[in-house]
């Protein structure tokens with residue numbers, strides 16, 4: 001039996017980037033297992049401890065984000081998941097979008113989506129304040145003690 005004929009991978013034309021594809025390969029191998037640990041722990045803590053899915057409400061999130069550990073945990077998970085997904089999609093676009101113009105447009109859309117989601121997610125994590133609410137009846141009791 002003969003091996004199937006494979007098409008050469010598409011190499012983005014233009015700029016030469018010193019070893020960029022090697023570092024992209026290394027990044028995917030490091031971030032993959034790390035994400036596995038981060039996400040499995042995330043799911044375990046949220047779904048398997050305490051009341052499981054029933055415990056997830058505003059107070060649960062406020063409680064978790066009172067600890068810098070979970071803020072940093074979620075931030076690292078957000079950034080790594082987005083960069084891992086970005087890089088995977090970038091390679092898929094290189095492989096399947098054969099026209100240079102289309103590739104440029106798809107890469108640009110992917111880059112914009114990645115930056116927007118990282119910025120919005122980071123704002124949620126780092127500016128979260130359980131005592132800031134437009135409806136005072138929804139503000140937790142401990143905020144009244146702080147006022």
Ligand code: HEM
Pocket residue numbers: 039042043046047056061064070074075077078081120121122124125
């Ligand atoms: C049934 C499954 C899931 C549930 C119930 C859940 C629940 C939650 C909850 C309650 C939070 C807020 C605080 C915290 O617990 O850390 C959160 C945040 C987060 N989750 Fe999940 N999650 C689930 C699956 C996932 C998966 C599969 C991923 C990654 C691929 C993920 C990524 C994140 C990230 C990045 C944040 C931080 C969000 C932000 O930037 O504001 N979650 N999740």
